[in-house]
Amino acid sequence: MTTSETDRVTAAVRRLRRAGLRNTAARRGVLDQLAHAVGGRGHLTVTELHHALLVRGVAVELSTVHRVLRQLVELGIAHTVPVGRTTTFGLADDAHHHAVCGTCGDMRQLPAETVEASLAAARAVGIDPDPPGQPSGVVVYGRCAGCRTAPR
Ligand SMILES: [Zn+2]
Numbered sequence: 709m710t711t712s713e714t715d716r717v718t719a720a721v722r723r724l725r726r727a728g729l730r731n732t733a734a735r736r737g738v739l740d741q742l743a744h745a746v747g748g749r750g751h752l753t754v755t756e757l758h759h760a761l762l763v764r765g766v767a768v769e770l771s772t773v774h775r776v777l778r779q780l781v782e783l784g785i786a787h788t789v790p791v792g793r794t795t796t797f798g799l800a801d802d803a804h805h806h807a808v809c810g811t812c813g814d815m816r817q818l819p820a821e822t823v824e825a826s827l828a829a830a831r832a833v834g835i836d837p838d839p840p841g842q843p844s845g846v847v848v849y850g851r852c853a854g855c856r857t858a859p860r
């Protein structure tokens with residue numbers, strides 16, 4: 709964990725406490741993994757999170773991971789982006805949007821300011837582009853470099 713990962717987890721735990729939720733091993737573990745993912749793809753699936761927790765020795769049921777994620781999304785600590793048939797989860801503390809490879813599911817985070825004009829245009833026609841608890845903001849679907857060059 710880098711310092712900024714630790715800071716993000718600490719801030720998220722503070723928000724959990726304010727909402728009356730204890731800092732359980734499962735919640736803490738999920739937050740640790742989500743914060744760590746920010747430096748890479750940014751988002752993880754429930755299966756990936758569950759696997760990562762088990763590898764770290766945090767013995768939790770898959771259903772617990774689902775429940776923790778639902779709580780984090782309800783509190784606005786995490787948000788979701790659909791990729792193919794699965795849902796990915798990422799920390800929502802830093803405003804960002806997403807570019808997703810529709811073929812392999814690879815994902816990159818886009819800085820909020822790069823899509824601000826699109827969001828303003830949506831608001832202007834009466835659509836809230838970032839309602840709490842919903843798949844967040846703008847998702848650009850395309851194909852990554854690896855998938856473009858891969859032989860068919
Ligand atoms: Zn995200």
Ligand SMILES: [Zn+2]
Binds near residue numbers: 809811851853855
């Ligand atoms: Zn790809």
